[in-house]
Amino acid sequence: MKWSRPISESSARIQKSIEFIRDNISRSITVADAAKIACYSEYHFQRLFKDEVGESFGAYVTRKKLETAAIKIAYGRDVNLTDIAFRYGYSSLSNFSKAFERFFGVRPSEIRDLIVKPPKKPGKLQDRYSKELVSKEMFTDEPHPTEEGLKVRFRNVEDNLKITMVEPFDVIFLSSRKGYEIEGVQGLWQEIEDYLQDLNLPSEQVDRFAICHDHPALFPKEKCRYDACLRYQPGLEALPFLRTTIPGGRFAVFSCKGPPEAVLDQYIEFSKVWLPRSGYEPTDFPVVDHLLPPDRAPYIQELWRHISRV
Known part of the structure; x- marks a missing residue:
């Protein structure tokens, strides 16, 4: 079996440093600390980090x-x-x-x-x-919406939302070469589908997630980091993917409707209208998308936001 995208050892080690940054973003993070996590000297780490991520460590x-x-x-x-x-x-x-x-x-x-x-x-x-x-x-709205209007919108979001406790679980993933661009995301999932076919693993037996690391209003969407993930299960270890963990804890799970391009507005509504009035606040873990099977239509995916009580 020949894989079209082999994963190098350096990519796997730099991924560990990215996870370290993600999990410690509210703390002081030094090159020395991140290089130690990746098991590289500071000099080699900084060079490899920029090659892998496209930005210097400091930037x-x-x-x-x-x-x-x-x-x-x-x-x-x-x-x-x-x-x-x-x-x-x-x-x-x-x-x-x-x-x-x-x-x-x-x-x-x-x-x-x-x-x-x-x-x-x-x-x-x-x-x-x-x-x-x-x-x-x-x-998505005017600068100063009325409080009554916000209450109505809050209830509309809550109608499609649930709070659930999740045990931590491992996922394997590939990153999009074109960030959040729809064409790139669709091409990436097709690539993953081809891998599953090579393994003779029925598509419907695999649970799909995506970790969305960046807000497209605050970084070019073609450069945003999008990790297409498969929930780990026996039989997937042969795939040339990286591996990470979705943390355990409390998640707000919001069901989205419509085509992929409609998700951003729904995410903003959830973030701007529901979260501040919910009694919860988001942690620093990125937004997780849970891609739903076709039989869940008209819902296409769930936005999972890791939260804690205010």
Whole structure:
């Protein structure tokens, strides 16, 4: 059996460092710590990390901290900016605000007002990554909706949502070469389907997930990291995939309807309307998509958001 995408040892080791960054994004993360996780010298680690991820270690860590902070601010309720600054490793609100504005082109306090106050100048997001900060990719409504309207929308989301406890489980995965681009995602799942056929494993026996590492409003969607995952089961160990773990704990599971391109608006509605009023807050683990079988139509997937009580 010849695999079209063999996984190198270096890819597997760099993946361990990515997981380390993901799981410690609210802590101080050094090159030395990440290199130790990957079992490389700092020099070789930084070179291999950039080859694998497409960004330097320092740029990646800074971007992920600021992106995670931006999501907390944009979709949170009664957010304390000083707490956010300290949580993601900044010594003061002033230092955090300067770093945030350099990257996004707006101050942290302005991220919710993009509809009426777009960035005055480009930040690193545009200069380095060629991504403009666009309000409609971050929010779906007017700047100041009424509280009564929000209550109705909250109930609409809750009608398609459940809170469930999940035991940790392993998945194996391949990453999209074209990020969140629909063509790239569909091509990736077809590639995985071909692998399953090579193993003579019926498609309906495999549970499919995706880990969506980036918010497409805050990073170019063609560069966003999308990991197409199969829940691990005996018989899949021969596949040339990487391996990771979906953490255990409490998840908000929100059922989405419609074509794939309709999912983003539903995710925003869930994040902006339901989460801040739910009594829960999201952890720093990325959004997980659970792809549903055809017999679950009109629902196409579930958004799994790892949450904790406020």
